[in-house]
Amino acid sequence: MIHFPVALALLLHVLFWGAGLAMLTMPRAWRRFWPVLVVPAGLALQSAVVWAGVYANFPGTNSYAACSEVVPAALLAVALARRGTRAAWIDLQRIGVVWLTSVGCLLLMVAPLAWASKHLTTLSLGSCDAGDYGAGARVLQEFARTERGGFLGLTEVVRVQSVDNFFDYWTRLNHFTPSALIAFNGSVLGCESHELTSLLTMVLAAGSLPVVFWMARAVIGFGAGPSVAVALLYGLSPLTWYIVGHVAPGQLLAAMAVGLITWAGVAAWRGRLTWRRGASFAAVFALGYWLLLGSYNFFVVLCLVPAVAYAGGLALWHGEWRRFGQWLVVVLAPLVGCGLIFAGRVTGLIERFQLLQTYDFGWKIPALTPEGWLGLVSGPDLEPWHFYGLRWVLAATVLVLLGWATARAVSERRRKTWGALAVTVPVLAGYAFLEWRGARMGTNASYDAFKLFAVFYPVMLPAFCWWITLRWSRRLTEWLGVLGVAGVVLLGNTVGTGMIFWRMCAAPLIVDAELRKVRVVEARPEVSSVNVLLPDMWSRLWANAFLLKKPQYFLTDTYEGRWHTALKGEWDLQGGLVAVTLPEGASVQVSPHHQLTRRANENWVKAEFGAGWNGEEFLPGTTERWRWSKRAGEIVVENAHAQSRKVALRVEARGLKAGEVVVKAGGAVVGRAAVTEARGVLRIEGLTAGPGRTIFSLESGDGRNLAVDSRELGVCVWRVEIVVSGK
Numbered sequence: 001m002i003h004f005p006v007a008l009a010l011l012l013h014v015l016f017w018g019a020g021l022a023m024l025t026m027p028r029a030w031r032r033f034w035p036v037l038v039v040p041a042g043l044a045l046q047s048a049v050v051w052a053g054v055y056a057n058f059p060g061t062n063s064y065a066a067c068s069e070v071v072p073a074a075l076l077a078v079a080l081a082r083r084g085t086r087a088a089w090i091d092l093q094r095i096g097v098v099w100l101t102s103v104g105c106l107l108l109m110v111a112p113l114a115w116a117s118k119h120l121t122t123l124s125l126g127s128c129d130a131g132d133y134g135a136g137a138r139v140l141q142e143f144a145r146t147e148r149g150g151f152l153g154l155t156e157v158v159r160v161q162s163v164d165n166f167f168d169y170w171t172r173l174n175h176f177t178p179s180a181l182i183a184f185n186g187s188v189l190g191c192e193s194h195e196l197t198s199l200l201t202m203v204l205a206a207g208s209l210p211v212v213f214w215m216a217r218a219v220i221g222f223g224a225g226p227s228v229a230v231a232l233l234y235g236l237s238p239l240t241w242y243i244v245g246h247v248a249p250g251q252l253l254a255a256m257a258v259g260l261i262t263w264a265g266v267a268a269w270r271g272r273l274t275w276r277r278g279a280s281f282a283a284v285f286a287l288g289y290w291l292l293l294g295s296y297n298f299f300v301v302l303c304l305v306p307a308v309a310y311a312g313g314l315a316l317w318h319g320e321w322r323r324f325g326q327w328l329v330v331v332l333a334p335l336v337g338c339g340l341i342f343a344g345r346v347t348g349l350i351e352r353f354q355l356l357q358t359y360d361f362g363w364k365i366p367a368l369t370p371e372g373w374l375g376l377v378s379g380p381d382l383e384p385w386h387f388y389g390l391r392w393v394l395a396a397t398v399l400v401l402l403g404w405a406t407a408r409a410v411s412e413r414r415r416k417t418w419g420a421l422a423v424t425v426p427v428l429a430g431y432a433f434l435e436w437r438g439a440r441m442g443t444n445a446s447y448d449a450f451k452l453f454a455v456f457y458p459v460m461l462p463a464f465c466w467w468i469t470l471r472w473s474r475r476l477t478e479w480l481g482v483l484g485v486a487g488v489v490l491l492g493n494t495v496g497t498g499m500i501f502w503r504m505c506a507a508p509l510i511v512d513a514e515l516r517k518v519r520v521v522e523a524r525p526e527v528s529s530v531n532v533l534l535p536d537m538w539s540r541l542w543a544n545a546f547l548l549k550k551p552q553y554f555l556t557d558t559y560e561g562r563w564h565t566a567l568k569g570e571w572d573l574q575g576g577l578v579a580v581t582l583p584e585g586a587s588v589q590v591s592p593h594h595q596l597t598r599r600a601n602e603n604w605v606k607a608e609f610g611a612g613w614n615g616e617e618f619l620p621g622t623t624e625r626w627r628w629s630k631r632a633g634e635i636v637v638e639n640a641h642a643q644s645r646k647v648a649l650r651v652e653a654r655g656l657k658a659g660e661v662v663v664k665a666g667g668a669v670v671g672r673a674a675v676t677e678a679r680g681v682l683r684i685e686g687l688t689a690g691p692g693r694t695i696f697s698l699e700s701g702d703g704r705n706l707a708v709d710s711r712e713l714g715v716c717v718w719r720v721e722i723v724v725s726g727k
Contacts, residue, residue, distance in 0.1 A: 033214070201244050632698065633698045
């Protein structure tokens with residue numbers, strides 16, 4: 001169970017980096033609440049150190065991470081000298097319950113990862129972004145900015161807009177800070193990128209709880225107890241777990257940043273606004289902008305929406321336009337400073353928006369109605385509860401409660417009501433527009449809508465819990481009602497998150513032991529370049545991350561910075577259940593399901609599944625994979641030579657019952673083999689693969705529809721090997 005101590009060590013390392021900076025950053029009036037800034041401060045400082053290391057052209061974080069520990073140590077020493085050790089300890093205890101809640105949520109998130117794998121690894125419920133982050137982390141961990149060897153300088157494959165090398169793609173266009181954090185902490189903890197990507201995402205989610213607590217406490221105006229409850233709700237929400245399950249650290253970093261920016265903007269407006277008081281928030285704004293520009297830099301155009309809605313609305317109501325102008329200067333000055341440092345990423349914003357318009361990124365995500373705002377959804381896909389119209393009952397109940405609480409607050413002239421409205425209504429309007437646009441145009445705009453919702457969720461969730469204010473009436477019935485609603489919300493979140501927890505225990509995508517073996521290809525001197533022909537994007541992205549020192553080419557567009565080109569590699573890296581064995585050492589079995597074949601060999605052929613197969617299946621936590629054929633399953637062999645090649649079939653398979661498998665080519669029977677209910681190897685010798693495409697059909701006379709899942713099943717294969725013996 002190495003996962004738990006490493007996760008805690010990662011969290012402690014971030015806290016160490018952020019403690020001193022948080023104490024020095026927090027404005028004087030709120031100085032005793034500096035612990036709520038520790039996680040974002042630590043993340044921002046680590047990101048800044050990596051950014052400095054990049055432009056100093058150091059050969060990756062492995063070369064300077066250890067000596068960089070002096071930076072947070074010095075800041076902590078200065079901060080403790082100013083604040084005092086005893087006072088700092090008391091400050092920590094003040095929100096100790098929040099930190100305990102964060103640790104509890106972190107351990108809960110790590111549990112399915114530990115269940116899924118005995119070793120440190122990364123898993124995903126469907127998104128392949130983790131492989132992208134992993135590649136960036138390795139770039140920043142092991143390479144210098146000016147290095148162009150291997151894949152990094154392969155311009156025809158990695159060019160994205162104005163960027164012509166893989167390193168600059170990370171510093172200018174892609175999500176720099178998440179990969180920088182994986183790289184930096186990996187160097188300190190002695191871990192590779194695939195070992196920390198999921199864990200870092202979990203640490204970011206758990207580390208967001210103090211920010212959510214602060215939103216509820218300082219922006220919405222809840223008491224300490226309800227604010228802790230809201231933070232716990234965020235940690236247990238299926239929406240948060242969905243982000244973690246799909247490994248989206250960029251969303252979580254942007255969410256923290258928006259939280260800091262919103263609080264600083266609201267707090268700067270409240271009270272008497274002077275230049276000195278406004279300047280005291282500059283560092284907090286800078287932390288938020290730095291995290292945002294380094295991760296989801298395109299959200300910089302939206303990050304001020306809640307704060308501007310709050311201050312602008314009050315300025316409009318009271319006619320305080322001069323004050324609003326002064327406030328804008330206070331808010332925007334740190335953005336200008338961060339933008340100058342991150343100049344490349346700021347100027348690259350136009351290119352990023354062009355990419356977002358060109359490609360329909362993501363997938364369709366169900367729209368969240370009011371009950372979904374509180375996490376009352378049914379599990380891994382965020383589907384609403386369709387059971388007997390429960391969705392609409394819950395949605396109506398939430399709306400009634402929010403309307404009731406808002407009407408009462410307005411009638412009693414509670415000043416915090418405007419804050420709750422300002423931080424939610426504009427964002428919900430944008431969310432609704434994107435959902436409508438996706439439904440109208442048939443695109444994945446619902447994915448963009450969810451990202452918008454997720455980034456602003458730490459700010460909006462306390463406002464969605466505005467019904468808690470009904471307890472302020474001190475009527476016993478309303479007290480009990482609020483407690484009852486809170487119980488239902490907590491139960492609903494637990495059930496929805498439990499479904500995601502269960503799915504993560506058997507995640508469909510994982511960097512397993514077999515995929516990790518691809519790393520050995522990079523150490524083979526005879527392999528000068530590779531065509532990465534792995535069948536799925538998850539494997540291709542991680543193979544790319546493992547083989548950065550080799551030039552790589554792709555048959556299809558795998559991701560930004562990994563475009564399809566002519567297959568110029570000397571060797572093909574293939575994966576799946578179909579393998580080709582060539583004579584004279586021209587093929588290398590890297591793992592049971594990964595193989596290298598030398599393309600220039602005179603006997604080189606390519607093989608893959610054709611028509612007549614059901615989907616691939618796997619046993620979670622193992623390397624076992626298999627496919628069932630239908631009545632006839634095709635194996636396609638492509639021979640690029642002018643002469644035929646002699647081949648043999650070796651198929652590891654079993655049937656529904658004992659019988660015979662007939663092999664046909666061009667409609668003629670070319671071989672037969674007996675099959676039993678037990679797993680065994682079928683050998684069909686003396687076959688010929690002519691020039692071009694040859695289709696071998698494995699036909700079973702015992703194929704039938706199974707009542708259990710209505711599939712037509714012939715034979716189950718674990719491996720199909722094409723053995724080429726020559727001309």
